[in-house]
Amino acid sequence: MFAFFKQKKREQLREMLLPADWLEIIARNVPLYRRLPEPDRRELHGHVQVFLSEKHFEGCGGLEMTDEIRLTIAAQACLLLLHRETDYYKRLITILVYPRAYVAKGVESLGGGVVLEGSQARLGEAWTEGVVVLSWDDVLRGAADIRDGQNVVLHEFAHQLDQEDGLANGAPILERRSSYVAWARVLMDEYEQLREDETQQRRTVLDTYGATNPAEFFAVATECFFEKPTQLRKKHPALYAELKSYYRQDPEQLLAAAESPCLFPGQEVS
Structure with a gap:
């Protein structure tokens, strides 16, 4: 029964129009969106509505969460869902966003049984426990240059797709x-x-x-x-x-x- 009502709500959300100012943000910040033909754009709009309804965004390191941040991330994440049956990153609950690259503890294998432990600067990461972490500066930078093959949102949400069966x-x-x-x-x-x-x-x-x-x-x-x-x-x-x-x-x-x-x-x- 819960699944039925969840699906009905998603259908209703996908039918809702995105506000004009939201569309302007996506078009400005996500050049990949501007490549899409109109049917794909409409499909993406619906996915964005569902994504924003179901996922929690939280600013970290003093970053104040805004519609611009949420939309810029959501539009790119939902680009990976076009034309496919999707459960909208079913393991994902929260997106944590830092203003810039952040420092986290990490372990790096150097080969030969040597392991380096310490703090590392990161642009983003995807946890199997339902969290994606992103640097807002790098979200913007990765989205703006659509020819360098580096996009932190596409990267981390590809990890989310990979982890949907519980394995990375x-x-x-x-x-x-x-x-x-x-x-x-x-x-x-x-x-x-x-x-x-x-x-x-x-x-x-x-x-x-x-x-x-x-x-x-x-x-x-x-x-x-x-x-x-x-x-x-x-x-x-x-x-x-x-x-x-x-x-x-x-x-x-x-x-x-x-x-x-x-x-x-x-x-x-x-």
């Missing part, structure tokens, strides 16, 4: 059981290749932070998929195909459309 292993829940074999083969091959590229100090399309572990590889690949789609497809066609199938989106096509205004009359070009 680079394997999100897939629609069909038969898809896991190809997913594991392609992503593991690409992950091992990135590790080798990092060791050999080769230039890569993917950020070498993805060589840390399979979970970080999936998050880094997600950032690259949405922000550097053409480069990713050319250098890593199998990886691009797996991400395209999972996200049910083709960012390269959207990029081409955004650069050809005649395809979407009236659409703003980024």
Whole structure:
């Protein structure tokens, strides 16, 4: 019964229009939004309504929470949900936002059994216990440059998708059981290749932070998929195909459309 009423409420929220000033914030702060065709924008608006209704935002380190912060984060997080059945990051409860990079205790393996413990500056992190932590400065910076392959919101919310089954292993829940074999083969091959590229100090399309572990590889690949789609497809066609199938989106096509205004009359070009 609870699930029925929850679904009805979500349907009602998705039908609500976003206020004009909210739309202006999203269009200004999230250039990826400006690439979307109108049907995708409308779908995103509905997801944002649900996300804002169900998730709690909290400012940390003296940051005062505003609609701009909530909308800028929500719009990017919901970009990962387009065209798919979604439970809106079912494990996520709270988004903590710091004004800038924050310091947290961490443990880093240096190899050979050597472990470094201490404080580390972080831009964001995703906990399995229902929390995402973000730096507002870096949220804005990552959203503004849509060609550098680095977006902290996409990164941390990819982790949330990965962790929906309770494990952070680079394997999100897939629609069909038969898809896991190809997913594991392609992503593991690409992950091992990135590790080798990092060791050999080769230039890569993917950020070498993805060589840390399979979970970080999936998050880094997600950032690259949405922000550097053409480069990713050319250098890593199998990886691009797996991400395209999972996200049910083709960012390269959207990029081409955004650069050809005649395809979407009236659409703003980024």
